[in-house]
Amino acid sequence: MSDVPATVDVLVVGGGSAGAVLAARLSQDPARTVLLLEAGRVYAADAYPPALLDADRIADPDHDWGYTSRGTDQAPQLPTPRGKVLGGSSAVNACVALRARAADFAKWGEHGVEGWSYDDVLPAFKLLENTPTGDDAYHGRSGPLAIRQRADSELTPSLRGFVEASVAHGFKRVHDFNGAEQNGADGYPVDVVDGVRQNVGLVYLTAEVRRRPNLTIRGDVNIDRVLFDGTTATGVLAADGTEYRGREVILCGGAYGSPAILLRSGIGPAADLTELGIPVVADLPVGQRLQDQVGYYNAYALAPGHLEMTPAVGSLLWTASSEAVGDELDLHVTATHLMDGSFSPTGGAIVLMAALVQPESTGTLKLASRDPGEAPLIDGNFLGTGRDARRMLEGVKLGRAIARNPVFSPFFAAELAPGDTVTDDEALSRVIAANPAIYGHPTSSVPMGGPGDPWAVVDSIGAVKGVSGLRVADASIIPEVPSSTTNVTVIMVAERIYERVYAS
Template sequence: MSHSVEPADVLIVGGGSAGAVLAARLSENPDRRVVLLEAGPDYGPTRFPESLLDANRIADLDHDWGYISRGGRLSPEVAALRGKVIGGSSAVNAGAALRARARDFDRWAESGLDDWSFADVLPYFRDLENTPTGEDEFHGRSGPMPVRQLADSQLTPAHRGFIDAAVALGHKRIADFNGAEQGGVGAFAVNVLDGVRQNTALVYLTPEVRARPNLTVHGGVTVDRVLFRGTSATGVLTADGTAHHADEVILSGGTYGSAAILLRSGIGPAGELAPLGIEPLADLPVGQHLQDHPFCPAVYALAPGQAEMTPALGALLWTASSEAADGELDLNVVAVHPNGAPFMPPGGVIALSTALVLPDAQGTVRLTDRDPLSQPLIDHNYLGTERDRRRMLEGVRIARDLARDPALAPSLAGLLMPRELPHEDEQLTRVIESGLSIYGHPTSTAPMGTADSPRAVVDSRGAVHGLDALRVVDASIIPYVPSSVTNLTTIMLAERIAHLVYAH
C-alpha cells in the first residue's frame, strides 16, 4: 500500500451531479482542504470533447461505465448507462432540467425525514438555477446552473404535434413543469445553453474554483473501498493500492458506484458480504432498495419533410394512471429525437417513450466479488409487481393513442421499434416487458432515514448510520425514486447538505 502525499480534510469520491457541487461548495472555506477523486477523465472546464458538450447527442459510450443490468422478467440484459467522466451522468444525459414534485417530497417526510419537505428544498432549487422565465416564487435568477424553458418555436414539428395531440386527448397544457403544477403536457426545461449541455463540472468547477489552492481534483482514479480506524473513516484505498487519507470521506459515486464502494468496505447486508471474504463492519441494507423508472421506447420514422431532429429533447406528458394515489403523477410519455443514442435506428426518427415513474418494485445492487474493477450485479426488477405492469400498459396505450392522433400522425411514417404495438393486452404487455430499457434515474441504494428505519443506510444529512466521518451524498440516498428525472434533485441534495453541514 503506497501513501498519498496530500491528506485532506474532506475527500470526495466521484465528481458527478453531486460530487462536483460538493467540491465547489466545501472548498469555499479556504481553511478546508478538499480532494476530489473521479474515476473517469477530468477535462477541466475548458477541454470537454464536443461529443459531451453537444446537447443534441444523447449518451456517449466512450464515457460510460459499461454496466449491464437485469431489467425484468423478459428483459434479462439492459444497458445501464452512467457517465464515467468529470460531471458524471450530467455530462451525458439528455439535459432535462425538471425537479422532483412537492408530492414526492411529502413521501420523504412521511418516512421520517421531516425536514425534507418541498418548502425545505425549494430555496435550494431556486439557488442552484439561473433562468429568465417562470414565476419568482419558484425560480432562481442568479444560480450557477443555467436552466432554459424551451419555447414552442424551438421545438421540432413532431414535438409540437405531440403536444397538440395530448391537448386534443384532454390533457392540460403546462407552461412550466418546475412551477405550481405538473399534470399535463408541455415542453421541457433544459440545462442547455446555446446547444451546450451544462454539466456540473462545467458550471461548478469553473476556472476560478479550480484555482483555489485548497482544492485538488484527480481524474482517472477508481476507488476500491473506504479505510477505517475502528468505526471512523480515515480515507480511501484506490484500485491501484494507493491510500488517500482524510479526516472525512464523502461518497458521491452514484447509485451503483457508491453502493459498490460501501459493500466492498464491509458496509451492507452481513450475510452477503461474509461469503465474499469481506469482513462486515456495519450491517446495513445497502443495495437492497434500488429503484429506477422502467422505460419503454416506441421509435417512429419521421415522415418526409418532417425530419427535423433538433433539439433532441422536446416535450413531456406527465400524467396519472387510473391506479395512481391522490396527487400522484406516475406516468411520463416523452417525445425525444434519440440523436446519437446507442441501439437506435438511423435516419429521421422520434421516440415516444413511456416511463412508469412511481414504481412499486424494488431491485438490488450486489457484488459478485471484492475486486474493485468487477461490475456490480444490478437487478432493476422492472415491472416486478402486477400493479406496475398494469400501469405501464396504460402508459404505453396512451403513447400509442398519441401517435395515432391527427395532430401527430402526419409527422410519423411508421413504427420502427418494436415492430408492432399489439391491441390485445396480454400481447402488448409481452412486447413492453421484452423491450424495456432504462430512463436512467436509479436511486435509493443507500436511502436516507431514521436510525430505526429498516430501509435506512444514512441519516438526513447523508451520514452513514453507526459510523463516523463517512457520508454518502448522491442519488443513492434519495429514499424513494421521485416521479421525475433526477439530475436537478441530486444537485439540490448536494447543495442543501453542503449548506446545512459545512457552511460555517
Template sequence: MSNSVEPADVLIVGGGSAGAVLAARLSENPARRVVLLEAGPDYGPTRFPAALLDADRIADLDHDWGYASRGGRLSPEIAALRGKVIGGSSAVNVGAAHRARARDFARWAEQGLDDWTFADVLPYFRALENTPTGHDEYHGRSGPMPVRQLADSDLTPAHSAFVDAAVARGHNRIADFNGPEQHGVGAFAVNVVDGVRQNTALVYLTAEVRARPNLIVHGGVTVDRVLFRATKATGVVTADGTVHHADDVILSAGTYGSAAILLRSGIGPAGDLAALGIEPRGDLPVGQHLQDHPFFHTIYTLAPARTQTSPALGALLWTASSEAADGDLDLNIVAVHPNGAPFMPTGGIVALSTALVLPDAHGKLRLASRDPLTQPLIDHNYLGTDRDRRRMLEGVKLASDLARHPALTPSLAGLMIPHELPDDAAQLMQVIESNLAVYGHPTSTAPMGSADSPRAVVDSRGAVHGFAALRVVDASIIPYAPSSVTNLTTIMLAERVAHLVYTR
C-alpha cells in the first residue's frame, strides 16, 4: 500500500447521481476538504463525449460496468446496465425526471423512518430542480437540475397515439407527474434541455464548483474497501493499493457498488464473508434486500408515415393492477423509442414496455471473490412471487390491448419483439419470464432503518449501524423500491443528507 498525499475531511466514493451532489454541496464550506473518487472517467464540465450528451441515445457500453445478473427463473442472465463515468447512471439513462410518490414515502415512514414523509422530502425535491412549469407548491425554479415537462407538441406521433389510446381506454390525462396526481397517462418530465441529457456531474460539478481549492476529483479510481481503526472508518484503499485517508467516508458507488465495497470491508452477512476469507466486522444484511423493477419490452416497427423517433422518451401510463394495495400504483407502461440501446434493434421502432414497479420479491447481491475487479453476483429474483407474476401479466396484457386500440394501430407496422404474444395466459407468462430486462432502478442493498430492524444497514442519515465516520448515500439506502424511476429520488437523498448532516 502507498499513502495518499491528500487526506480529506470527507472522502466520497462514486461521482454519480448522489456522489456528484454531495461533492458539490459539502465543498460549499471552504474549510472542509472534500475528495471525490470516481471509478469511471472524469470528463470535467466541458469534455463529455457526444454519445453521453445525446438524450436520444439510451445507454453507452463504453461507459458501463458490464454487470450481468440473474433476472428470474426463465431469464438466467440479463445485462444490468450501470454508468461507469462521472455523473454515473445519470449520464447514460433515458433522462426521466420523476419523483417517487407520496405513497412510497409513507411506506418508508411506516417502517420507522418517520422523518422521511413526502412533506419532509418535498423541499429537497424543489431545491434540486429548476423548471418553468407546474405549480409553485410542488416545483423549484432555481435548483441545479433542469427539469422540463414535455409538451404535447414535443411528442412523436407514436407517443401521442399511445396517450390517446390510454385516454380512450378510460385513463386520466396527467399534465405533471411531479404534481399532486400520478394515476393516469401523460408525457414524461425529463432532465433534458435542447436534446442534451443533464447529468449530475454537468449541473452540480460545474467549472465554478470545480475551481474550489478544497474540492479534488479523481477519475479512474476503483475503491477496494474501507479502512478502519476499531469501528471508526479512517479512509479507503483502492484496487491498486493506494490509501486515501479521511475523517469521514461516504460510499456513493451505487446499489451494486456500495454494497460490494461494504462486503469487501467486512460489513455484511458474517457467514458469507467468512466463506470468502473476509474477516467479519459487522454482521449486517448488506445485499439481502435488493429490489429492482422487472421490465418486459414489446417492440413494434413504426408505420411508414410515423417514423419520427425523437425525443426517445415520450409517454407513461402509471396505473394500478387489480391486486394493488389501496393507494398504490404498481404498473408502468412506457412508450419509448429505444434508439442506440445496445439490446435493441435499430430502425423506426417503438417499445411499449411494462414494469412492475412495486414488486414483492427481492433479490440478493453477494461477492464472487475478494477481488475488487471481480463483478459481484447479482440475483434480481424478478417475478419471484405468484402475485408479482400475476400483476406483471396483467400489465403486459394492458400494453398489448393499447397496441390494438384504433388510436394507436395506425402508428404500428407490426410486432417485432417478441415474435408473438400468445393469448393463452400460461404461454404468455412463459414469454414474459423468458424475456425480462432491467428497468435500471436497483435499490435497497443497504436499506435505511432503525438499529433493531432486521432489514437495516444504515440509519435515517445513511450512517452504517455500529460504525463511526462511515455513511452510505445513494439508491442502496432506499428501504423499498419506489414506484417510480429512481434518479431524482437519489439526488434528493443526497441533497437532504448533505443538508441535515453537514450544514447544521
C-alpha cells in the first residue's frame, strides 16, 4: 500500500462486501490509481482476530457501528448490527451464501433497470465463486469466494433433524439452493472453510492484491460528505477534516452508510436537507424506500443427548406463504445454534427463526443531525401492512409445527420462546410484534431505477442522478430486497458494475 496520491483515479468509500471487491478489481489495471477508505480497522490479510475468523460467532461488538433502529411501535429500539472493519458485514455475519432468485431479479426489472436479469447476473455469480459441488451450469470453480454446501455429515443431529422433519412435513429436499430450485429444505451453502469465515477482506484483498503500487487502503477514516465543484464530485471530506481527492467517487458504505453520506453531501429530499441547514445539490428520494426482512426467534432447549451446537449454521426451509404472489418464495424458517447455550436449562439451544423475506413494507433512513459521528435514524417499519403481519404469523406457525413433527420433537426438551402458553393466533401475533428480529439484510435506501421510477436515486450502473463523478455500488442500490440473504448478491452487484463500467 503506497502513500495517498494527491488525486486518485477512483476513490472508493467503504471496504465491505462491495467496496473491497471494487478496489480489488479496479486496481487490476496498473494504470488506474485506487484509494479505498474504510471507517473501521484494516487488518493485514493474515492478521484478522479470532472473533472475525470464527464462523460460529456473529456481530462482534468491537467491530460494529452500534446502530439501533425502530422495528415496530412495540419495539422502537432494536440493536442493528453492521460490520465496521475491512470486510464490512461479511466479517461478522452468519456466513450464509445464498444467491437472490430469478424471480427477485424480475422484480428489479419492474423498476426499469437494465442489465440485471437472472441471465445477465448468473455469469457474475459464477465468476465470484469457487465451489466443488453443484451443476456446472450454475456454479463457478475458481473465483475468490469459497462457498461450501453443508453436507448432512457436517450438520448437528438437531439441524439435520430439522431438514428431515421439513421433508416429513411435505417439503422437498433441495440439495442446492444456488441451483435450479429453492423451494424446500436443506443445509445451507456457506462461505466457510475449515471453520474460518471467508470475508471479502481476506479473499478479495489478499496480501498480493494489497501490494499493488496503484492501490492504497486507509482504515479508521470516517467520511463526512462528498465534495463537489458545482454538481461534479471531486473527492470526500473525512470527519477529521482531511480531504481526499478523486476523479471519480464510488460510495460503498452499505444500506445505512451510503445514504447517510449522500444526505450530508446535499443529495436527498430537499425539505429534509433544508431543515438541517444542508445546501441542496440534488433533490432525490435518498433513504425513502429502505427495506429489510423481519424475523422472529422461536427458540428451543435441546434435549439431553442432543446438545451438539457446532457448526452453528445451519439449515433452511425456503418456501411460499399462502399469500405469496406468482413464484415468490417469501418465507424462510432457519435452524441455527446462534443462541448461547447458557440461556437454555439443558445447556444447548436451537433457534427456528421465521423470516418474511419479501416484505411489502418499506422504512426510512434520515439524518439525526449534520454530525458524521451521530448515527442515522433508521426505521425498518416491520409488519407495516396487514399482509406482512399475516405472512409473518404464518411463518412462525410453520416453524412451530415442524418442531412438533415426530421427526424433530425428540431433539428438544422445551420451547423457550414464545413458550407453550402462547397458543392462539392473536396472542402469537402480539408476541411477534413486540419481539421482532432483524434478519440483517437491508437494501433499497439508494435504489436503482429507470427514468420512470419516482423512487430512483441512481441509474442501472449506480451513477447518482443529477450529478457527475459519483456512483453508489452496494446493497443500498438494490431496488427490491431479494428473498435471500444478501451478502453474495452484493458481491455480485460489485462484480457486475465493475464489468459493465470499468472492465473494458
